[in-house]
Amino acid sequence: MRELGIQKVMKIRVKDTVTKELKVELKRLQESTFTNGQETVFLTNGDGVYSASFDHSKMASISGSNTRISGDLLALQVGSEVQELTNSTLYERREVVTITGNTATTEFIGTGTADEEIKFMYELDSNGNKTSIVLTQGAITASGVFAYDTGTKAITTTSVADGTSFLILYYPTASKLEKISNLAENISYTGEIIADCLFKDVCADKLVLGQIVATKGHISGAFEWALSEGGNPALHDFKVDFLENCADGNLWDILLADEADLL
Numbered sequence: 001m002r003e004l005g006i007q008k009v010m011k012i013r014v015k016d017t018v019t020k021e022l023k024v025e026l027k028r029l030q031e032s033t034f035t036n037g038q039e040t041v042f043l044t045n046g047d048g049v050y051s052a053s054f055d056h057s058k059m060a061s062i063s064g065s066n067t068r069i070s071g072d073l074l075a076l077q078v079g080s081e082v083q084e085l086t087n088s089t090l091y092e093r094r095e096v097v098t099i100t101g102n103t104a105t106t107e108f109i110g111t112g113t114a115d116e117e118i119k120f121m122y123e124l125d126s127n128g129n130k131t132s133i134v135l136t137q138g139a140i141t142a143s144g145v146f147a148y149d150t151g152t153k154a155i156t157t158t159s160v161a162d163g164t165s166f167l168i169l170y171y172p173t174a175s176k177l178e179k180i181s182n183l184a185e186n187i188s189y190t191g192e193i194i195a196d197c198l199f200k201d202v203c204a205d206k207l208v209l210g211q212i213v214a215t216k217g218h219i220s221g222a223f224e225w226a227l228s229e230g231g232n233p234a235l236h237d238f239k240v241d242f243l244e245n246c247a248d249g250n251l252w253d254i255l256l257a258d259e260a261d262l263l
Contacts, residue, residue, distance in 0.1 A: 015192040024072035032064030063239035079186030088177040108172035121166040193217035216243035
């Protein structure tokens with residue numbers, strides 16, 4: 001085998017082990033790590049010197065970070081599917097409205113039971129913090145009660161000073177909405193793993209097409225997003241543990257080919 005250098009994993013694909021349907025392709029990898037290992041137990045003599053070794057529990061994995069949050073990868077990590085919903089009212093809208101002439105207007109149309117589309121208005125102080133004053137929604141306005149017209153999106157109050165700001169929470173209709181659920185009884189996905197790698201033939205000084213292929217890989221359901229105000233966008237980290245192929249006991253193959261040899 002020729003002497004090779006390997007710089008990085010360019011792309012990782014996860015496919016269904018039976019149908020071979022592509023489930024996700026990660027194309028924007030910031031970093032990746034290929035790990036191969038085994039457990040070794042040593043037999044020692046009375047002086048503590050190793051005299052023999054026993055190897056067992058071979059393992060291999062690939063892990064890394066994607067520079068973008070992938071909905072398809074997230075679904076595989078939690079053992080779910082990306083649901084594409086229409087006319088959904090699941091999304092909660094947060095708005096701050098300011099009263100002028102005892103009226104204000106929502107940006108979108110609140111949904112729900114009549115006279116309960118918004119339910120509450122929370123008065124805010126000059127610093128934007130919630131005070132103890134809370135207005136409740138009703139069919140008609142009164143002291144401490146506001147009304148809401150879904151036809152005009154108008155909020156109407158009684159005896160509220162101009163310039164008073166309120167926090168409101170309501171549920172507009174999203175014509176399209178994607179949903180991923182992490183159900184307690186669902187486990188992460190196992191699929192065929194193909195990693196396109198950047199190899200280089202050191203002696204010939206040319207790039208070589210290379211892949212790390214595992215017929216079965218279990219995607220870990222453990223991940224974290226590091227979130228900070230003003231910081232870098234969160235990376236989507238992942239890990240795949242390669243599983244033994246039942247047919248031949250193989251964990252992985254490395255495939256190498258020159259592009260000129262492809263027909």
